[in-house]
Amino acid sequence: MGKRKNRSRHRTGQGPGGSIAKWRQGTLRSYSVGALPIINRILDRMQLEDILAAHLPGEDARTKIPTSHGVMLLIRNILIAREPLYGLGEWASRYAPDLLGLDAEQVTALNDDRSGRCLTRFFLADPAAIGLAATTWSVREFDVALDELHNDSTTITVHGAYRAADREVALGGRLLPAITFGHNKDHRPDLKQLLYILTLSHDGAVPVHFRVCSGNVPDDQTHQETWEVLRQLTGHPDFLYVADCKLATLDNMMYLHGHGGRFVTVLPRTRKEDDxxxxxxxxxxxxxxxxxxxxxxxxxxxxxxxxxxxxxxxxxxxxxxxxxxxxxxxxxxxxxxxxxxxxxxxxxxxxxxxxxxxxxxxxxxxxxxxxxxxxxxxxxxxxxxxxxxxxxxxxxxxxxRGRPGPDTxxxxxxxxxxxxxxxxxxxxxxxxxxxxxxxxxxxxxxxxxxxxxxxxxKRQPLIEKRFEQMKTDFAIAPVWLKDSKRVNALLGVYYLALLAEALLERELRRAMQREGLDSLPLYPEGRDCSRPTTRRLIDVFDSVQRHEIHRSGEAPTVVVTELTPLQRRLLRLLGIPASDYGR
Structure with a gap:
C-alpha cells in the first residue's frame, strides 16, 4: 500500500475562514455570527465542555482538534445547520473561529476523518454517562423540576447491511447495541434500526435521560432499568413516571410499586379489564x-x-x-x-x-x-x-389435441x-x-x-414533539455512518444538542412569562408566536455577521451587523448584552 497523501483543501471543502473582499487600502473579512453567542451562553451554563473533558480519555500529542472541541462543534452544527460530517469543515469556515471554540488553524484542519475519530473517542468515554452528568448539572443550574418524568421510545433507521453489527458486543465493560431488524416506527421494516429511549421532565420538556438499545429490544423490557437511572438522578423514588401502555405489564408495575415509585400508564386493550x-x-x-x-x-x-x-x-x-x-x-x-x-x-x-x-x-x-x-x-x-x-x-x-370436428x-x-x-x-x-x-x-x-x-x-405528547424535532430539525435519521460505535456516539451527541435546545427554549418562555408577554413577533411578516422554539430563535439571528477591516499597520476594526429591535428584545429577555453580541 502506498503512502497516504494529505487531503487537499478542495477535497475537504475547506478554505480560508469567512469571505474576503480586497481593495487598495486593505482587506475586509466577513464571518457569520448567527445565533452562536446565544447557543454558547447556554452551553457555558451547562458546563458541557468541562464535563466532556472530565470524561474523555487523554489526548494524543499529535491531535490537532481535542475531542471535547470536536463534540462541541458537532453540537453547534446540529443546532444550527445539521451538515453531514464531510461538510463540517466547510460549514465551520463560514463562522468566526472563536465563536466555535477553535482557532483558524483548527478550522482548516477539520475533515470527516477527524470528526469520525472524535465520535469514536466519545463512544469509548460512554455517551450515556456523559449525558447523565450533563443532565445532573443542568438540572441544578436551570432549576428543572423532576417531580414528573415522561418516557417513550422511537426507532433510528439506518441504511446499509451492518452485518458486523447485527449482534450485541461487549466492549469496554458495556454492550454495543445491535443494529438489526425490529418493529420500525418509521414504517420501514426493510431497514435495520436502533431503539432510542428518551425521558424528559414536564418542566419545559427538558430531556433528562437517554438510552440506545438494540433494534429488536421490546419496549416493555426497558422501563425497569430506565427507572433505576432516573431514581439515581432525582435522588428519590417517588417521582411520577408517565409512559405508554408498554409499561402496563405485571412485572413493570409491580417493580415500580415495590420500590416506592409512582406511575401513570394506559391500560392495553388486551387486558381483561378492558373487555x-x-x-x-x-x-x-x-x-x-x-x-x-x-x-x-x-x-x-x-x-x-x-x-x-x-x-x-x-x-x-x-x-x-x-x-x-x-x-x-x-x-x-x-x-x-x-x-x-x-x-x-x-x-x-x-x-x-x-x-x-x-x-x-x-x-x-x-x-x-x-x-x-x-x-x-x-x-x-x-x-x-x-x-x-x-x-x-x-x-x-x-x-x-387438434382441430375439432364432427366426431370430436x-x-x-x-x-x-x-x-x-x-x-x-x-x-x-x-x-x-x-x-x-x-x-x-x-x-x-x-x-x-x-x-x-x-x-x-396529556403532557405525554411533549416527548413526541422532541422526537419530531430530532427527526426534522436535527435530521437524525436516516443514519449513514458505517462504524456502529460512531453511530451510537452520534446519538449521544444528538441528546446533548436536544438538551441544549430544550433549555434555551425554556429560558425564553420563562422570560416571557416573567414579563407578562403572551407572544413575540417571530413568524414571517411579524406575526405573533405564543410558544417560541429554539429553531425560530436561531432563524431570527441568521443574518447577523461580523466584519473585520484590516489595514496595513493598523489594528483590525471589528463591525457587527446592527441588531434589529426584535433581536435586541430577544437578547434582553435572555439576559445577553446586545452591545457585545458577536464581537
Missing part, C-alpha cells in the same frame, strides 16, 4: 361525569373530558380510571371509517382476482387466509362480515371457483361506537385526583 368495561358500556351501565374542558389560545373549547362514575381496580389492585374525550371520539370515528373503506377496497380487489379465469386462488384455505389478513391488518375483523361461497364451474375440453368428443371438468360476499355488521358497529373516545389510565398513586392524572397523561 369487562366495554361490555358494561355496551349494555348502557356506565355513566359519565364532566371533568375538564380544554380550550385553545382563543378561548374556544377544543375537547371535553369526562370520567366514569364507577372507579375500578386492575387485577393487581391499582387504580383504574376510565375517561372519555370528545375529540378522541371524533378521531376514532374517522379512523374506523378509513379502516373500513380501505378494507372494503382490498376485499373488492380480492374478489376481482377470484373472478379472473387465471386466478391463483382456487383453494378455500388460501382465500380465507387472504381475507383474514385484510381484516386483521385494518382491525375490522369484528365490523365486516365476509362469506366465502363455493361456485364451481363446468368447463368442456377436447379429449385429444368432449370431457366435462368441474373447476373449483369461489366468490366473496361481504357487508358491514351494523350491530357490531353500534357497539364499537359506544366505545369511541374512551381510554383507561392505570396508576398506583392514590392521592392524585382524576383531573391531575389526566393532565399528567
Amino acid at each position: 369487562t368495561f366495554r361490555e358494561q358500556l355496551a349494555q348502557g351501565r356506565i355513566a359519565w361525569q364532566p371533568l375538564w374542558d380544554k380550550v385553545d389560545e382563543h378561548g374556544q373549547v377544543v375537547d371535553r373530558f369526562s370520567v366514569s362514575d364507577a372507579p375500578t381496580l386492575t387485577a393487581e389492585g391499582f387504580r383504574l380510571i376510565w375517561y372519555h374525550s370528545t375529540r378522541k371520539a371524533e378521531l376514532d370515528v374517522a379512523a374506523r371509517a378509513t379502516s373500513i373503506r380501505r378494507a372494503l377496497l382490498e376485499l373488492a380487489a380480492l374478489r376481482a382476482k377470484l373472478q379472473s379465469p387465471r386466478t391463483r386462488y382456487r383453494e378455500a384455505a388460501k382465500i380465507q387466509a387472504a381475507v383474514d389478513h385484510i381484516l386483521d391488518d385494518h382491525h375490522v375483523s369484528q365490523l365486516i362480515r365476509v362469506t366465502l361461497q363455493d361456485t364451481p364451474r363446468e368447463i368442456y375440453r377436447q379429449d385429444h 368428443r368432449y370431457i366435462k371438468e368441474i373447476k373449483p371457483r369461489f366468490d366473496l360476499q361481504y357487508d358491514i355488521d351494523h350491530e357490531q358497529m353500534s357497539d364499537a361506537e359506544r366505545g369511541d373516545g374512551v381510554f383507561p389510565l392505570v396508576t398506583n398513586d392514590r392521592t392524585l385526583s382524576e383531573v391531575d392524572l389526566l393532565h399528567a397523561y
Whole structure:
C-alpha cells in the first residue's frame, strides 16, 4: 500500500475562514455570527465542555482538534445547520473561529476523518454517562423540576447491511447495541434500526435521560432499568413516571410499586379489564361525569373530558380510571371509517382476482387466509362480515389435441371457483361506537385526583414533539455512518444538542412569562408566536455577521451587523448584552 497523501483543501471543502473582499487600502473579512453567542451562553451554563473533558480519555500529542472541541462543534452544527460530517469543515469556515471554540488553524484542519475519530473517542468515554452528568448539572443550574418524568421510545433507521453489527458486543465493560431488524416506527421494516429511549421532565420538556438499545429490544423490557437511572438522578423514588401502555405489564408495575415509585400508564386493550368495561358500556351501565374542558389560545373549547362514575381496580389492585374525550371520539370515528373503506377496497380487489379465469386462488384455505389478513391488518375483523361461497364451474375440453370436428368428443371438468360476499355488521358497529373516545389510565398513586392524572397523561405528547424535532430539525435519521460505535456516539451527541435546545427554549418562555408577554413577533411578516422554539430563535439571528477591516499597520476594526429591535428584545429577555453580541 502506498503512502497516504494529505487531503487537499478542495477535497475537504475547506478554505480560508469567512469571505474576503480586497481593495487598495486593505482587506475586509466577513464571518457569520448567527445565533452562536446565544447557543454558547447556554452551553457555558451547562458546563458541557468541562464535563466532556472530565470524561474523555487523554489526548494524543499529535491531535490537532481535542475531542471535547470536536463534540462541541458537532453540537453547534446540529443546532444550527445539521451538515453531514464531510461538510463540517466547510460549514465551520463560514463562522468566526472563536465563536466555535477553535482557532483558524483548527478550522482548516477539520475533515470527516477527524470528526469520525472524535465520535469514536466519545463512544469509548460512554455517551450515556456523559449525558447523565450533563443532565445532573443542568438540572441544578436551570432549576428543572423532576417531580414528573415522561418516557417513550422511537426507532433510528439506518441504511446499509451492518452485518458486523447485527449482534450485541461487549466492549469496554458495556454492550454495543445491535443494529438489526425490529418493529420500525418509521414504517420501514426493510431497514435495520436502533431503539432510542428518551425521558424528559414536564418542566419545559427538558430531556433528562437517554438510552440506545438494540433494534429488536421490546419496549416493555426497558422501563425497569430506565427507572433505576432516573431514581439515581432525582435522588428519590417517588417521582411520577408517565409512559405508554408498554409499561402496563405485571412485572413493570409491580417493580415500580415495590420500590416506592409512582406511575401513570394506559391500560392495553388486551387486558381483561378492558373487555369487562366495554361490555358494561355496551349494555348502557356506565355513566359519565364532566371533568375538564380544554380550550385553545382563543378561548374556544377544543375537547371535553369526562370520567366514569364507577372507579375500578386492575387485577393487581391499582387504580383504574376510565375517561372519555370528545375529540378522541371524533378521531376514532374517522379512523374506523378509513379502516373500513380501505378494507372494503382490498376485499373488492380480492374478489376481482377470484373472478379472473387465471386466478391463483382456487383453494378455500388460501382465500380465507387472504381475507383474514385484510381484516386483521385494518382491525375490522369484528365490523365486516365476509362469506366465502363455493361456485364451481363446468368447463368442456377436447379429449385429444387438434382441430375439432364432427366426431370430436368432449370431457366435462368441474373447476373449483369461489366468490366473496361481504357487508358491514351494523350491530357490531353500534357497539364499537359506544366505545369511541374512551381510554383507561392505570396508576398506583392514590392521592392524585382524576383531573391531575389526566393532565399528567396529556403532557405525554411533549416527548413526541422532541422526537419530531430530532427527526426534522436535527435530521437524525436516516443514519449513514458505517462504524456502529460512531453511530451510537452520534446519538449521544444528538441528546446533548436536544438538551441544549430544550433549555434555551425554556429560558425564553420563562422570560416571557416573567414579563407578562403572551407572544413575540417571530413568524414571517411579524406575526405573533405564543410558544417560541429554539429553531425560530436561531432563524431570527441568521443574518447577523461580523466584519473585520484590516489595514496595513493598523489594528483590525471589528463591525457587527446592527441588531434589529426584535433581536435586541430577544437578547434582553435572555439576559445577553446586545452591545457585545458577536464581537
